Amino acid sequence: MHLxxxxxxxxxxxxxxxxxVITDEAVLVQSSVDNFRKLQNIFDVHTMPxxxxxxxxxxxxxxxxxLSFADEHxxxxxxxxxxxxxxxxxxxxxADSVIIDGSAMNQILSIDAYNMQAxxxxxxxxxxxxxxxxxxxxxxxxxxxxxxxxxxxxLVATRSIGQFSTLYGxxxxxxVGLEAVFPGGQVTRIKNVPRRAAGPDIRHVVIGNEGALCxxxxxxxKLFPYFPENNTFLGWTLKDMKTGFEVLREVMxxxxxxxxxxxxxxxxxxxxxxxFVAPDDCVLLFMAEGAPGIAKATAEGIAAIVAGHPxxxxxxxxxxxxxxxxxxxxxxxxIAEDERIRQTRNVNRTTEISADWSSINEIxxxxxxxxxxxxxxxxxxxxxxxxxxxxxxxxxFNYFFNVVGVGPEEETxxxxxxxxxxxxxxxxxxxxxIVHHHGIGKARTPWVKDEYGSSYYILETLKHAFDPHGIMNxxxxxxx
Amino acid sequence: MSAxxxxxxxxxxxxxxxxxxxxxxxxxxxDAARGVETxxxxxxxxxxxxxxxxxxxxxxxxxxxRGFATRLGAFSVGGRETAPYLKTLLALGYERAARVEPEAxxxxxxxxxxxxxxxxxxxxxxxxxxxxxxxxxPGDSGTVPFLVAEKLGWPCLTQVIEVEPLADDRxxxxxxxxxxxxxxxxxxxxxLAVGNAVVSQxxxxxxxxxxxxxxxxxxxxxxxxxxxxxxxxxxxxPCVLTGLEAIDRSRPGVIIGGASPREKARVLYDSHLKxxxxxx
Numbered sequence: 001m002h003l004x005x006x007x008x009x010x011x012x013x014x015x016x017x018x019x020x021v022i023t024d025e026a027v028l029v030q031s032s033v034d035n036f037r038k039l040q041n042i043f044d045v046h047t048m049p050x051x052x053x054x055x056x057x058x059x060x061x062x063x064x065x066x067l068s069f070a071d072e073h074x075x076x077x078x079x080x081x082x083x084x085x086x087x088x089x090x091x092x093x094x095a096d097s098v099i100i101d102g103s104a105m106n107q108i109l110s111i112d113a114y115n116m117q118a119x120x121x122x123x124x125x126x127x128x129x130x131x132x133x134x135x136x137x138x139x140x141x142x143x144x145x146x147x148x149x150x151x152x153x154x155l156v157a158t159r160s161i162g163q164f165s166t167l168y169g170x171x172x173x174x175x176v177g178l179e180a181v182f183p184g185g186q187v188t189r190i191k192n193v194p195r196r197a198a199g200p201d202i203r204h205v206v207i208g209n210e211g212a213l214c215x216x217x218x219x220x221x222k223l224f225p226y227f228p229e230n231n232t233f234l235g236w237t238l239k240d241m242k243t244g245f246e247v248l249r250e251v252m253x254x255x256x257x258x259x260x261x262x263x264x265x266x267x268x269x270x271x272x273x274x275x276f277v278a279p280d281d282c283v284l285l286f287m288a289e290g291a292p293g294i295a296k297a298t299a300e301g302i303a304a305i306v307a308g309h310p311x312x313x314x315x316x317x318x319x320x321x322x323x324x325x326x327x328x329x330x331x332x333x334x335i336a337e338d339e340r341i342r343q344t345r346n347v348n349r350t351t352e353i354s355a356d357w358s359s360i361n362e363i364x365x366x367x368x369x370x371x372x373x374x375x376x377x378x379x380x381x382x383x384x385x386x387x388x389x390x391x392x393x394x395x396x397f398n399y400f401f402n403v404v405g406v407g408p409e410e411e412t413x414x415x416x417x418x419x420x421x422x423x424x425x426x427x428x429x430x431x432x433x434i435v436h437h438h439g440i441g442k443a444r445t446p447w448v449k450d451e452y453g454s455s456y457y458i459l460e461t462l463k464h465a466f467d468p469h470g471i472m473n474x475x476x477x478x479x480x
Numbered sequence: 481m482s483a484x485x486x487x488x489x490x491x492x493x494x495x496x497x498x499x500x501x502x503x504x505x506x507x508x509x510x511d512a513a514r515g516v517e518t519x520x521x522x523x524x525x526x527x528x529x530x531x532x533x534x535x536x537x538x539x540x541x542x543x544x545x546r547g548f549a550t551r552l553g554a555f556s557v558g559g560r561e562t563a564p565y566l567k568t569l570l571a572l573g574y575e576r577a578a579r580v581e582p583e584a585x586x587x588x589x590x591x592x593x594x595x596x597x598x599x600x601x602x603x604x605x606x607x608x609x610x611x612x613x614x615x616x617x618p619g620d621s622g623t624v625p626f627l628v629a630e631k632l633g634w635p636c637l638t639q640v641i642e643v644e645p646l647a648d649d650r651x652x653x654x655x656x657x658x659x660x661x662x663x664x665x666x667x668x669x670x671x672l673a674v675g676n677a678v679v680s681q682x683x684x685x686x687x688x689x690x691x692x693x694x695x696x697x698x699x700x701x702x703x704x705x706x707x708x709x710x711x712x713x714x715x716x717x718p719c720v721l722t723g724l725e726a727i728d729r730s731r732p733g734v735i736i737g738g739a740s741p742r743e744k745a746r747v748l749y750d751s752h753l754k755x756x757x758x759x760x
Contacts, residue, residue, distance in 0.1 A: 019740045274564055275523045322520035326498040343681035372687060379684045402686060 003073050005096050008052045011073075012098065015065045020056040020104075027054055031099050034083065034090035036412070036443050039347055042338050043408040049095035051078070056104045060179060060187055060217045066100055067215065067471075068185030076474045079211035081123050081151035085158065086350075087441025089210045093475035100215055102153050108132055109218070117176055117192060119220040122153025139226035141168030148330045153216045159208035161437040163327070165387045166252075167259035167289065168224065170437070172207050179218035180206045183467050192220045205462060210439050211473040213466045230295035232288040233320040234302060236312035237281040241265050242361050244284050247306055248388045249357045251286070256301040260287035260324070260386075265364070267382025268398050276319050284312060285320050345403040346379055349416055351423045355432030356392035360385070364395050367426040371419055377402040387436065394436040397423055412443075420444065445479040483549035484648065484668070487607035488536045488574075489597045489628075490529035490554065492562050493617045494518035505726060515587065515721055523561045525682065528613025532674040534682045535643050536611050537572060543645040551575050553605050557582060557596050563698060570696040571685035576605065578699035582710055588721050590620075592713040594627030599706030602632060607669075609651065614638055614673040621719060625673035632671065637664065639675035 003011070012021045022028075032048040033041055040046060052075075057063045070077045076097040080090050083103075092099070106123040113136050120129050127148045130140050143162040144150060150160070156178065161170040168174065177192035190203055206214060238244060244263030251261060264272065264283040273283050284306070288298035306312050341347055355363050364383065372381050383397040401415050424434040424447040434444055434451050449456050463470075463478050474480055498521040506517070525533070533554065540550040553576035554569040556562040566577035580596050601607050610632070615622035629636030642654035646665055655662045656675055703710050736751075738744035 019742050270564070272522065275521070275561060279564065316520070318520045322498070323522070325500060326521075340681050343679065344683050346684040377686050379686050381687070400684065402684060 002096075003075065005052045008073075008075055008096060008098065011069055012053055012055045012066065015069065016055055016057065016062050020058065022054040022056070023052075025050075028052075031083075031090075032092045034085040034088060034441075036086060036088035036091065036416075036441060038338075039341065039403065039408040039411045042342055045408045047409050049092050049097070051092045051099050052096040054099040054101050056101050057215075058104050060181060063100060063102070063181045063215050063217055064185035064187050066098070067181055067183050070098060070471045071183040071185070071469055074469055074471060076471055077211075077215075078473050079153075079157065079215040081153040081157075082125065082146070082149055082155075084146045084150045084154065085439070085441060087435075087438050087443040089158065089439055089441035089473065089476050091442055091475075093442065093480055097474075102215070102217065103151060105153075105217060106151075111136060111138070111223070113138060113223070116223045117220050118223055119192075119218065120152045122151060122215075122217050122219070124152045126150055126152060126155060133223055134226055137226055138223040140174065140221055141224045142171060142174060142221070143328070145327060145329045147328050149334075152219050152221075156207055156216050156219050157210055158439040159437065161387055163386070164259035164287075164289075166261045166389075167257045170387075171221075172204065174221045175203055175207055175219055176222060177220040178203065178206055178216060180214040180216045182214045183469065183471055187217075188214075205466070208439070210441065210476050212477045213462065213472055225291070227290055227292070227295070230289060230292050231321070232295050232299040233285070233317040233324065234288070234299060234306075235283065235285040235315040235317060235320040236306055237277050237283055237315060238309070238312045239280065239282065241282055241364060243309055243311060244282050245357065245361050245385065245393065247284055247309055247312070248385060248393055250305045250308075251302055252388050252390055252393075254301065254305060256288075256298050256305075258286040258298055258302060259289045260285065261388050262286075262384055262386045264384040265368075265382045267380050268384045269382075271380070271382070271398070272323060273319070276315055283315075287320075287324065346400055347403055347411060347415070348398070348400045349419065350396060350398050350438075351420050352394055352396045352436040352438055353423060353427040353432050353434055354387075354392060354394040354436040355427060355430060359430040359432055360393055360395055363426050363430050363432055364397075367397065367423045370422045370426065371399065374422065375401065375415060375419055377404045377415070392432075396436070417443070421446075424450075440477045442475045442480075445475065445477065448477065448479065483551045484543070484609065485551050485553065485605065485607040486536050486539070486609045486611065487553040487555055487601050487605050488529070488532050489601075489610065489612040490533055490556050490565070491526045491613070491616045492523045492556065492558050492565055493526045494521045495524045496521075496617055498522060501726075504724070516724065525565060526613050526616040527680060528615060528674050528676075530613075530682050531677040531680050532611040532613055532672075533569065534679050535640075535674060535677060537683065538679065539643050539645060539651070540573070546645055548645060548648045553578070553607060555579065555597065555600055555605070557586060557593055566698045567690070568682075568685060570698075571689040571693050572683060575696075576699075577696070578604070578701055580701050580703050580706070582703060584710055584714060586710075586714075588621070588719045589714055589717045590623045590627055590719070591717055592708070592710055594624050594631055595708045595713060596703055596706060596710075597624070598628045598631035599703075599708055600701060601628075603706055604701060608649075609668050610634070610671045611640075611643075611674055612671070614640075614675045625671055629671040632669070634669045634671050635666070636671040636673060637666065638673040640672045641675055641677040642679075643672060 028050050029046050031054050076094050078099050081102045103123040105121040107121045109119040111118045177190045179189045181187050262285050266280050269283040286302050288295045378401050380400040385393045387394045403411050406414050428450050434447050543550045552574045554574045556579045559581050562579050570577050586593050639656040644652045646652045649668050652665050736744050736747050
């Protein structure tokens with residue numbers, strides 16, 4: 001028998017105390033969605049079931065008790081920390097869900113400069129950890145645009161990737177160990193070691209679970225020496241994305257590890273670089289960093305490769321460094337963007353995929369052409385590649401549309417989901433992945449079985465094994 | 481009856497928000513005569529001009545609902561960086577787009593800028609209503625709208641936040657004044673200097689709109705053809721940038737202590753908010 005909302009709240013209050021169980025209606029309504037339904041949030045139109053409570057967890061023990069209670073009574077829980085999700089992973093899919101908020105678990109437990117690793121509770125903002133590391137001449141190497149607002153637990157839970165990933169890797173390459181709590185209250189710690197060959201790498205059961213298997217309470221990540229004085233920016237304009245992808249491939253295959261390696265199509269370049277590019281220009285840019293010899297050799301190696309493509313025209317590096325220094329989102333930018341949307345009903349959305357070098361340009365061209373052709377009211381359709389690997393790269397589709405003739409609650413069904421659908425279809429058709437770094441959330445679950453193919457068996461079995469009663473973030477990753 | 485011709489003059493400025501404090505300090509310390517280096521930051525519409533451009537579109541829409549015809553024009557004193565914005569405005573329904581590319585930088589040269597805008601409005605555009613932002617970025621004098629009005633011999637209203645149609649040749653305008661909101665009815669022609677309007681964002685054209693109007697031309701006008709001698713007028717400008725100085729905007733703060741959010745909220749209320757609320 002399901003518990004009433006009042007009974008759920010009362011039980012939570014007994015676990016964490018009344019002050020840490022939030023039942024304010026405005027908070028609950030806001031907590032029913034994430035940025036996937038940002039238009040609804042901006043216009044204060046809400047259609048998702050309202051959670052029973054937001055509970056502020058302050059310790060691993062409290063998280064364990066909450067999950068034990070939820071598992072026993074079949075209460076759906078949604079783990080969150082910084083609440084910056086974009087794919088519906090924080091939406092309450094069923095009524096009377098409980099949001100477990102870990103943002104109050106915000107202590108940096110250690111910065112170990114000798115073993116080059118830092119341990120932080122789940123609610124530590126990445127910016128705070130990064131600032132503390134830099135005080136010792138170190139860096140996490142992780143720098144998503146959400147760095148000022150995202151927290152460590154959420155970043156690990158969503159398999160975050162940062163702007164310097166081509167050198168430092170994604171968060172999965174940085175996490176050396178962690179602590180997580182599973183349904184029933186089982187606390188597990190994965191120890192911090194450089195590497196081990198002791199069976200499957202169980203970190204990956206937790207990393208990227210999106211709150212659908214467990215709640216991450218603590219993470220240990222690698223640290224790297226920080227040499228900002230050696231950062232070298234390089235930029236070129238060129239006329240087509242195909243050449244841009246080809247240059248990225250040559251750089252990666254040649255073994256040069258720029259921390260930033262990107263190519264922007266003309267639409268996306270127009271948003272960022274209109275002060276120095278022509279309207280039909282693509283922009284290719286790199287940042288080399290590290291110890292002096294490494295940064296110098298990397299920059300020179302990349303420049304030599306680009307020189308083999310005479311259609312690429314060099315631009316003043318200062319344009320690139322100035323742009324890069326203003327790239328991260330902070331609260332003021334988010335507020336300004338919300339106001340722009342409120343007045344214009346012009347919405348910016350993004351969808352990121354990955355594919356091998358043979359397919360990426362085809363996916364980009366096909367998806368872009370179909371979206372312009374099939375979706376109404378598009379005001380900009382573009383994108384860029386921003387994370388490259390030896391065998392391929394990603395494509396970050398960046399698009400804007402005017403919401404016309406429908407209310408905010410229908411924006412996802414009229415525009416956003418059909419666009420995601422086109423991108424996923426064109427990607428799957430060519431063997432790519434429908435999600436490069438934002439997570440599946442709830443938005444991309446319609447395509448998750450096609451994404452996994454026969455390996456969906458492993459994913460589904462994990463879910464059944466660790467969450468047998470289905471209380472963890474219902475509808476996320478695994479379709480409801 | 482002929483259509484009302486409205487002209488909006490706008491400026492494309494560096495995105496000063498994208499400059500770091502170090503950029504400002506470098507400008508102050510090393511190159512005061514030239515000012516802060518803004519070449520490398522992206523360009524944006526001056527925010528007050530953006531309001532003016534959207535208000536003009538809304539006025540045109542509202543006039544159309546009342547059966548009054550309107551023809552919108554967009555104008556800028558600036559280089560090629562203005563072209564993407566003029567293209568956007570054409571796609572949004574502005575029927576005329578023009579720019580004057582000055583042969584010298586016109587920062588801190590309000591009289592020259594005003595001469596060009598007034599010259600274009602009178603001699604080329606023949607507009608009866610001119611909207612422009614009340615000021616632009618840092619270092620701007622805020623005098624351009626007044627100087628334009630003076631050169632045209634038209635009345636000028638400042639801190640305009642709303643414009644609505646009243647009759648074919650009249651508009652009703654709301655302006656912020658020291659102690660409230662002033663609503664006046666204006667017979668045209670006039671200059672409206674747009675202030676801190678609620679409408680602050682320009683609508684966005686679709687790709688279809690852009691395609692439909694892609695062949696519309698941007699006119700590039702010579703200042704000399706408007707009777708403006710830029711070099712001569714610049715030599716008579718009374719304002720010269722002599723230096724930059726950082727203003728300390730830091731404010732004292734208090735970190736509120738307490739064992740729980742409830743306790744912290746209580747301290748905040750008792751020590752700060754309560755007295756403010758009582759004054760209301």
